Amino acid sequence: MIQGEHPDFIEIDAASHTGVDNVRAIIEASCYLPQQGQKKVYLIDEAHMLSKAAFNAFLKVLEEPPATVLFLLATTELNKIPTTVLSRCFQLMFTHLPSVALKEHLQAMCLQEGVTIEPDAIDIIIQETDGSGRDAINMLERVRFSTSVITQETVLSVLGKISAEQLLTLFEYVVTSQPGKLLAFLQQINVQSLAPQMIWDMVIDVCRTLVLVKYNIMPTSLTWTRKQAELKQMADLCSLSRLQAIFQFLWHQEELFLKTSQKHIFFEQTLVLLCEQAPEHVVPKNIQQPVRTTSPTAPQPIKNVAPEQQIAPAPPPQTIQTDGNWGTFIQKISTKTDDALLMSIFKQATFEHVNEQKTIITISLPTPSKFFNDKLQESKALWLALAQEIWASTITDITLVKRAGPPLAPQPQSSPLPLPDIKKPAPSPQKQPSQHAYPQYSQQAKPYQKAASSAPSAPPAVFLTIKEPSEWPTSSLLLRHFSGKIRKMDQ
DSSP, X not given: OTTSOOTTEEEEETTTOOSHHHHHHHHHHTXXXXXXXXXXXXXXXXXXXSOHHHHHHHHHHHHSOOTTEEEEEOOSOGGGSOHHHHTTSOOOOOOOOOHHHHHHHHHHHHHHHTOEEOHHHHHHHHHHHTTOHHHHHXXXXXXXXXXXXXXXXXXXXXXXXXXXXXXXXXXXXXXXXXXHHHHHHHHHTTGGGSOHHHHHHHHHHHHHHHHHHHTTOOOOSTTTTTOXXXXXXXXXXXXXXHHHHHHHHHHHHHHHHHHXXXXXXXHHHHHHHHHHSOSSOOOOTTSOXXXXXXXXXXXXXXXXXXXXXXXXXXXXXXXXXXXXXXXXXXXXXXXXXXXXXHHHHHHHOEEEEEOTTSOEEEEEESSOOHHHHHHHHHTHHHHHHHHHHHTOTTOOEEEEEEOOOOOOOOOOOOOOOOOOOSSSOOOOOOOOGGGOSOXXXXXXXXXXXXHHHTSOOOOOOOBOOOXXXXXXXXXXXXXXXXXXXXXXXXX
16 A cells, blocks of 8 residues: 555546546446455545536445445545535545644755755745645745755745845835835835735735734744744834724725736835825725815905995805704615605705604705605605614604795796697698609609508507506505596506
8 A cells, every 4th residue: 555556546536537437437346346455445536626427426326335445535625526425425624734844844855855945945935835745845846946055035036025024124114104215125126026916915914913913912924933023113113003004005905906917016106105195094095084074264354445345244154954864864765665756855855853852853845745745644654664763763754844045036937839739730741743853763652652551550548547546556646636647658
């Protein structure tokens, strides 16, 4: 088994054997007894690559396998394995390798292969591969081809990253609002040669680390374990609210960062914006700030003017009593109804006040009418519960009053336009056959005109006769206040 020569151990690559025929061949071969051992072991590597039909063919034998067969399904993407297969298997999750054990393994490999490597370089490789032994070995081999002696600078250059000292210097220029020094430092480290996504993630990581330090929690990552004194010094330069503001700014800009093709320039300008904005309030421009209202100041009289020419000060603007709950009320009720007439009344109305007993809400319209009051009473069951939830449980009604304001200037009435006589339409002039521009086509047009005149006329209009007002509430409400008929439109 150790040498891989046991006849009862069969390893199958599911990435190249994905079809249902391959699975059927495995099932057929598993029926035979083992040759030397007590069980036959089938190791199916990259099991998530099997097709749906292959998984379905596997279900029966996985549910009731032969007593002499053991199936091992190995995968790195568990989410691609169907739940019907997972429910029939005993799942073993392999965790990441411990940093100490992985570091000892890499040092032993370098000693055996004669590779000179610094301990800091190994720490960067382990942190970058997130505890994966295979990825760590691949990265170590990738770095070894670039130089004979592997140092921290070599690994960072291959990854396109900067050191922890450079990252802290970069972040210091941001929190102390020094854009000039920041731009000079970016040119010094040659930011164009770095991986922009790596640098973006490093800035976010140092923000998170400083937040932990603010709460007296020291980081456990290999990058910051030896930089605790520098982290405490950096945490003293900025407040917790500043760190949270930088976090929010980076989250809002990350989508644009991923879409742009000039990521280095975008990253550079993002850091400049962080430097130039307010230290404690770094908020993206697309986030609306609350509007600050100031009380109007009394106008000053004009000096050095004759008494008869002195202009009287203008009266202060009329203040309208508003209530923030009214906007919330309109927003919530618009999600509960599609009645356009009711929503039109609420959106045009202005909140006036709530009485002292908190039982009646008063709103105003320029021209209220009994029709609008009836509409409010008809839909009372819809808005009453919402009003009681927002204002108070004692709200019982909404009163509609006329809005106070200057009267509108009378508009000049224009004379009505003469309406055409629909019953007797004016006959359209017809040209004589002798005056036709093309006499040879005048005779051919007559059959067409005759056929057109015999076309069926439009169906007569159908008007509604409302016998049950409960079935047609809106139509019956309109007929009570307006004269006329309601026509039924064709679908």
